[in-house]
Amino acid sequence: MRASLFCEACGKVQPPAPADYFAYFGLPRKLRIDVAALESEFYRLSRKLHPDLYARASAREQEWSTERSSLLNDAYRTLRDPIARTEYLLGLEGMHLEEQSKAATDQARETGEAKKQVVPPELLEEVFELNMQLQELRMARQAGEAADDQVVSDLQAARKNFEERLQALQAELEKLWTEWDEKMEQGEEPSPGSRPVLSAMVDVLNRRSYIRNLLRDVNAELQAAGPDSLS
Amino acid sequence: MAYSNKVIDHYNNPRNVGSLDKSSSEVGTGLVGAPECGDVMKLQIKVNRETQVIEEAKFKTFGCGSAIASSSLATEWVKGKTVDEALAIKNTDIVRELSLPPVKIHCSVLAEDAIRAAIRDWKTKQGEPQPAPATAGKTTA
Ligand code: FES
Numbered sequence: 001m002r003a004s005l006f007c008e009a010c011g012k013v014q015p016p017a018p019a020d021y022f023a024y025f026g027l028p029r030k031l032r033i034d035v036a037a038l039e040s041e042f043y044r045l046s047r048k049l050h051p052d053l054y055a056r057a058s059a060r061e062q063e064w065s066t067e068r069s070s071l072l073n074d075a076y077r078t079l080r081d082p083i084a085r086t087e088y089l090l091g092l093e094g095m096h097l098e099e100q101s102k103a104a105t106d107q108a109r110e111t112g113e114a115k116k117q118v119v120p121p122e123l124l125e126e127v128f129e130l131n132m133q134l135q136e137l138r139m140a141r142q143a144g145e146a147a148d149d150q151v152v153s154d155l156q157a158a159r160k161n162f163e164e165r166l167q168a169l170q171a172e173l174e175k176l177w178t179e180w181d182e183k184m185e186q187g188e189e190p191s192p193g194s195r196p197v198l199s200a201m202v203d204v205l206n207r208r209s210y211i212r213n214l215l216r217d218v219n220a221e222l223q224a225a226g227p228d229s230l231s
Numbered sequence: 232m233a234y235s236n237k238v239i240d241h242y243n244n245p246r247n248v249g250s251l252d253k254s255s256s257e258v259g260t261g262l263v264g265a266p267e268c269g270d271v272m273k274l275q276i277k278v279n280r281e282t283q284v285i286e287e288a289k290f291k292t293f294g295c296g297s298a299i300a301s302s303s304l305a306t307e308w309v310k311g312k313t314v315d316e317a318l319a320i321k322n323t324d325i326v327r328e329l330s331l332p333p334v335k336i337h338c339s340v341l342a343e344d345a346i347r348a349a350i351r352d353w354k355t356k357q358g359e360p361q362p363a364p365a366t367a368g369k370t371t372a
Binding site: 097101102105108109112113114115117118119121123124125127128131132135205206207209210212213 | 261266268271337
């Protein structure tokens, strides 16, 4: 597969072929990947595609090598990151997070029912409440009030809580990776049997995006409360 | 990304921010989220039981400018409508009014979801004066 980047006979760069990122790196569609190996392969290919090497090549080859490089960068960035990699695989397998949500809205419209929320209502309540509190803090700060120790320690506790939950979600996700990879190893076609694993991943990622935002906002508030409170 | 003027107007000057008494039997509350981005929106309506007209609407959104504008617009639109008329509001109407780009469609979806959820909550309350966990399906007012 990698060979298709370059001509086998003359080693010249070839026009971009529509390939998925896994195939691009010669990897099977599995979620546990050797990141170190990915990295060295990335550097090896980057060197081969370096623009300097094509300075005297034809305009067409230069263009191809540039396109190849940007594809290479996107592929590497996506596969290196566990969440981006998972989302990418879900997309390849036809599970689009956004579409699921839209489909649920369409169904709600047709049946006249409220939409089935894709995360538990308690989580939404919690997110909403915490956002209210953060907003109050922000307003107090803008009014010139310094955050007191109690507020800071509450925020630190909240941060710890969200960090732990993100880790728990990560662990949950990794278990699903294993399940998926096993199916791939058994050469199972990624159809009906693996659907539940994929939807379980979507489910984890959905919950994760709320927790990630909360952590981000709590951190921002801690930052604003003073550099000392971050530790 | 460039926001349309209408989005900016609603964003800088949101209509009907706030809350209504969640426990009142006349009030329906919808709390919804967009898993794509982790934003949340609460929309509440106060409905006249006789006329079925939505007399008041409030919202609070923690999210992007388009989500704030969509919910602000949604509260403006539902006010004065009957619940059935309000149920006819589609996210595509909001997209059109605010000229939202494709990546911001889910923000308008959130507003539509919120309207529906609020109305569902209100209807449930009408069927069950002593609100039980909302397991009931269709209820009659
Ligand atoms: S970006 Fe998610 S609601 Fe707007």
